[in-house]
Amino acid sequence: ETGVTQTPRHLVMGMTNKKSLKCEQHLGHNAMYWYKQSAKKPLELMFVYNFKEQTENNSVPSRFSPECPNSSHLFLHLHTLQPEDSALYLCASSPLGQGAGGYTFGSGTRLTVV
Amino acid sequence: DQQVKQNSPSLSVQEGRISILNCDYTNSMFDYFLWYKKYPAEGPTFLISISSIKDKNEDGRFTVFLNKSAKHLSLHIVPSQPGDSAVYFCAASEYNNNDMRFGAGTRLTVKP
16 A cells, blocks of 8 residues: 555446546645556646645546545546546645655556446 | 657566666756656556756666756666566656656566
């Protein structure tokens, strides 16, 4: 366990479903992130939250909706996804302003859209 | 816009030999570089980093080299061990900036 916990580990959903991914950290970090990892592609930064405030949205389609109720929890709400959204979704956290080396990743949620 | 590139999707080396993984970047504002290691069914874990004020950083069997003029960095693992078999991601950012960019990864296989 890295200290960043993601649930569920695996998710299969239809294109009309609504589901949510959850990320939780108790490392005292103030920044949290969602990354998408597709096969043979770079890890893509999706969203950044600093002190619960969204500071970055990398042109992510609106069918992905993040929520950060506090600095320990991060959600990614999914609705009307497409098969090409199938990927590994990784959550990470870091101390704010510590540079990228401070990232701690969760184990990811393997999402399959059918 | 892929700002960090790992052009070799895979690398296979014999146990005990040197593994060299390469990474190129395009953004001249990047001044902090990292390597992450990822095993199947796990998230990436931080391996080693280097800031732009250095050209080399060593940690046990792992050494990262940075060539700022060429916008190139490399990770050397020597001697390579079968347990090093994993996907290695190169990442870069501006220091104290939360926006970290990753390469596509290189799958290293170390054969016994």
